[in-house]
Amino acid sequence: MQPPGTTLLVIDDDDKVRQRLSALLEGNGHDVIQAADAGGGLALFEKQRPELVLCDLHLGDSQGFELVRQITESGLDVPVIVMSAEGAMTDVVQALRLGASDFLLNPLNDPEVLEHSVRRALDRYRLRLENQRIRERLERANRELEMHLKELRDDQAAGHQVQLNMLPVTPWTSGEYRLEHKLIPSLYLSGDFVDYFRVSDSQLAFYLADVSGHGSSSAFVTVLLKFMTTRLMYEQRKVEGQGRIEFKPSDVLGHINRSLISCKLGKHVTMLGGVIDEQEKTLTYSIGGHLPLPVIYADGEARYLPGKGRPVGLFEDADYQDETIPLPEHFTLTLCSDGVLDCLEGTTLKEKEARLPALIAEQGGCMQGIMAALGLDPNKTMPDDISVLVLSRNAE
Template sequence: MERRPRVLVIEDDDVFRELEIRYLERRGYELLGAATGEAGLALFRAEPIDVILCDLRLPGMDGLDVLAAVAESAPETPVIVVSGASALDDAIQALKRGAWDFVTKPMESLSLLDRAVQTVLERAELLRQNREYRERLETLNRELERALNQLRADAEAGRRLQQKLLPDDGLRVGEWTLSRRLWPSTYLSGDFVDYFTIDERHVGLYIADVAGHGAASAILTVMLKILVRQYQDAHDREGDETILLPHRTLARLDSDLRQLDLQSHVATIFGVLDLKTRQLALAGGGHYPYPIVCSGGKWRSEPCPGRPLALFDDSRYYTQTLTLNPGDAVLLASDGVLEVIDGDSLDAKVDVLGRTFAAAGADLGALAEALGLGPDGAAVLPDDAALLLLAEGVA
């Protein structure tokens, strides 16, 4: 059961202190009271306290001394000072020293206390979330630095690391099979594909094309994997729905990558398959070619526009939903695949890719052979290339 917010009232006027305590208890808070600053600090050090309401004029240790002690040991704990109308200068001084808010007495209504407590609790929660978010980013930076050092020290180790991050080829989830191929143009690839079960009903998948080649681009693929894994963990632990909504996932990735300031950008398509409804939700982030759907031997390109990640400050992303029919297959390809296809224009190359995909069906190996790519890493290419296939009923 979630603990109620605990408020400590430090007030030497017994009648007013009891009035505050009874009112705030009726508002759903847990209350502790003290008549002196010394007694209040003793309670604060002995019990978890969420908010302190402290009179400025106290016998012995006054309210400013209490504020200083709390600010020094636990600056994240909100302190609301209570002062008489004649002591406004003291209240202003308290705000300068770290008080979160102040209220004056006598009060027209005790609801002022409730509003003040609610406001500082909301602010404290926001600060807590921001602190945890910064800590997560610092953790990610440390993980990235470890990955960077490993890649710099040993290119072979870097290649093995990147290969380990790839999902199993031919992953079977219910009636669906997910397959992938990856061909780096250098020892390390800036293209990346991933797919994973989110929960019993949903499967996530994405293809990413990082600007550039080699170690720098490969590092960013590691970063993507770590961030997406964090969103999965947030869903598992807290029920956070970000990972289930492609547009929110891309917006979150865009924000996190920009804060990391990695001096590169990413083109991507992120999708979530609902195993129950057969609906595939997709959001695009500057990636081309668009997803290709093969149905009944015919193919079509599904436009999935959007801005690349980590490039603009005001990007917005949108989810579109496809309902897949029995036997349908969906192909995601990086632009490096188009580089190996003859054609006078991008549209012409996509047409060749679509027709070749329709002819190969759900056989990713056959598609790779028909495109002249061969097994993973076998071809020498001008650009990194990647394929991700979602198909029904493939062993």
């Protein structure tokens, strides 16, 4: 049995043949409509939109050929089976060229061949319709996907611009000190962030942060970091006026730790930050689970600064400590995110960490030399976010 709604149009000017064909087709479960001439057949075709047409090729004055052409050129892609009592090869070739799907010779003589031809034509017709529907759905889905991708690219471009605007000027010189940074995101947006700023007339602050994960969710946390550090400094200045303020790195890490936990973003940060006292010529810094540790280069030697601490935003009871060291007259201090370790020679993390101070010493603490030695290119995609911050004083 055919699916409900299967309608066939039989066009034949011989009433007996047309009635017998219709009876055979109806007996096989088809709904059949009839027409006795080309004009009536075309009118029924346009009105009823059957799924298949069976047409006598030799209607009066050979109108069957013209009718086949009109139906196949209608754009509805409905199959046409032509029928004839004569088997002239020229008729077969012409009918097929006009778009007929099959040619039957005396179909009443072999009902099984007739039904097989009808079923095959209908199966092909429905397959074409289904393919067309699938193609249209795919085209709609592709258009929607392209629209969503454009919105995502626009959002990423806006977020990227926001991050760029939040980053400090590089290089930046303040008094005897020079700071510069390089930041290479693994995606369009970065989970790494650096900042440096003047706290008071005699104090400079800086930090490097590496947010867990990648992409927009991690980049959003960098916005929070910028806001929290700026807000904390503003609140401190309100209390202590325009002079020196107690801007302890450990207090900053503790404040960020509490804030991230309360926000429940599911993100944590490894970071390190420091404050330079230009009067005392000292550096006070604090570590928040960050590796590698900062590397100081002076007198031709490079070494890691001591320190440890838990990641920021994970443990409510985390306690951060301040370390204070005197600053040499000439030095550079290099801070890196852990993505830099992937660029170093070595098979183990310990070997890679041991290599970093030596590499910095070989390059004299110079940012350009460090980037070149690590093979870092701001225009090249990296597997992880990478950031480098170099602070120097009277560096040669």
